[in-house]
Amino acid sequence: MHPDHTVTVEEAVQVLAMVGDLSMGQPTDQSIRTAILAERLALQDGAPAGACAHVRLVTLLRWSGCTANASGFTALLGDDVAGRDAMLTQTLPQGTRMSFTSVAPLARIHCEVSGAIAQAMGLPIEVETGLRRVWEHYDGGGMPERLTDADIPRLVYYTNLASDLEVLARAHGIEEALRMIGARADKTYPAALARLLAAHAGAWLAALEAPPCPAQVPALRERVPLSIVADMIELKLPWLLGYSRRVAGLAERAAALAGLPEAQQACLGRAALIHGIGRAAVPNAVWQRPGKLGGADWEKVRLVPYWTARAGVQIPSLRLEATLASHAYERLDGSGYHRDLDAGTLTMAQRILGAASAYAALRMPRPWRVACEASEAARILAQEAAAGRFDVQAVEMVAAAAEGSAYEAARPVAQHRKLLSERETAVLRRLSLGESNKEVARALGISPSTVRTHVESIFRKLECSTRTAATLKGLTLGLI
Incomplete structure (x- = not known):
């Protein structure tokens, strides 16, 4: 961590x-x-x-x-x-x-x-x-x-x-x-x-x-990974799991390559982990819609960074990170959202976050497309930069970061690797994508009954009885 x-x-x-x-x-x-x-x-x-x-x-x-x-x-x-x-x-x-x-x-x-x-x-x-x-x-x-x-x-x-x-x-x-x-x-x-x-x-x-009510949270000063917030948000959509962790690793490494101060690098990593807060307010049906979104759907999506920014107002200790996070979808040509900012107002940290989030999204599969290879993702972003939507230097730094170990840097240290066998870990990874027993069996070349046996063992070892809870524990323990 x-x-x-x-x-x-x-x-x-x-x-x-x-x-x-x-x-x-x-x-x-x-x-x-x-x-x-x-x-x-x-x-x-x-x-x-x-x-x-x-x-x-x-x-x-x-x-x-x-x-x-x-x-x-x-x-x-x-x-x-x-x-x-x-x-x-x-x-x-x-x-x-x-x-x-x-x-x-x-x-x-x-x-x-x-x-x-x-x-x-x-x-x-x-x-x-x-x-x-x-x-x-x-x-x-x-x-x-x-x-x-x-x-x-x-x-x-x-x-x-x-x-x-x-x-x-x-x-x-x-x-x-x-x-x-x-x-x-x-x-x-x-x-x-x-x-x-x-x-x-x-x-x-x-x-x-009156007066406005305080948060009334007990003063609990122990520290926990901020990634627990990202993991909770991303349980909403199986194909989203691990996305914010990847963005955090990419953005932080790219910021280092760009020569940004260490404090700004760390802020970028933390901002990446919470940049999806507002996604919780958008119905799953919108995210899963095939083809281009209509106007009504887009209005919901445009509010994602707005709600993320609101988190900084409600939780002042995270104001800096939430403000930065809410710029993840702004574009240099003014075509982004929700503030419709342009190149004259976007900082290098904000430009890196935008490029990192776009690159990580391209590298992960979505219901409507397969994941892009690294070279293809870099090519698409370079084209977008040439068209004026992304910062050329930010895109170059993100692509360079992706060639290193940025993704691994965003993962927790796995102190519980031996908790599951190698095969059980592979099964859990497939389950976390929302696959059925038959789909897991087909992907791993084993029988559905063998998958069922592995699932029962995973549940027993992780002390849970649902696939979603097993996925969350797998993420927090660094197993997947």
Whole structure:
């Protein structure tokens, strides 16, 4: 792990909370507001101070697994972002089918991934357990395990009640929100706790409005890799995994070749790791659209760097990196986005980031094309530079960086290489691309039953039960 590519757990939680809000179609402060409400409910219920810190963390991270099941919700609802917003606000079109059997597998992915993220950041077991059970209900009708009250931490009820109040009051008004919450009493959460919330709901919501609410994140100064943010974002699309790590390695090496100061090199690497924050707000259907995008789709895509820039406003300690990251799609001829800047205003660091992100994208396969060879990617970028869209020096430095070990520099040091066998690692790498057992078998020249045996072994060794959670653990442990 590059020492300059770490953040405090506190900072990581704030970024992951924002990404979760964007993925769920919510305002970027929704998790912050909900965390404040959940803590107030916990205090009113008599929870001790330590438990309140756990409540805040669970509430801020409860959507941290939602990028991992975006593909599933796309298949189920057509639009993973707007569809999940409609789920939260209870405004799904009449007749929408949301059966237990269709949603439970998606809930399992969500809970496993969010639990794995908590584990990777070294958060208390109470937080990890809460995240793994955040979809469970008081009456046993929740997901994915249908646990009942005896096995559900009380902090899950604080989180879910606060979330329902914040979302439903914003969508329907406080009176209707409390009626809807009352209808869920003794089903989703205990009736007594729902009544306690209702008694204070008006005052607590009013208090959120002025002054602006702080992030309310516990002061957690341990450091974790910033790549955990990139990995969480990129679980949204199987073909995107590892992209930001590659951009980081390329950009940092290219900056060194260009003679930029070390501090700027490090800032470029960190910016590359978070430059995809805004991608969470764009529905998967847009990213997977074959052919050229229409105007409406492009307007969504143009907002990607805007939301990335907003992360710097919401998390001041990452303002420099977020500002730089939000220039990844600007072009020298003014054809980029979202600011429509041109050569007169783009710095060399911004030019390098743009070239690095374009080169890394060309070198990776996409659903609509195969990956370009290194020489072809360099040729395409050189043509773009000649046409005035990229900086010639930046393109040359990125191409030179690609000939070295830039990609490897972006990968974590693999201290757990022996955890999986060579064949299991190969299987996991194929699974991370979204391939089925049959596709993996065909690619590796083995039988589907052998793949199934390897998958079972991978799950056992990585202590997970879903492919997405295995992918995340493989990334964080440096196995893939």
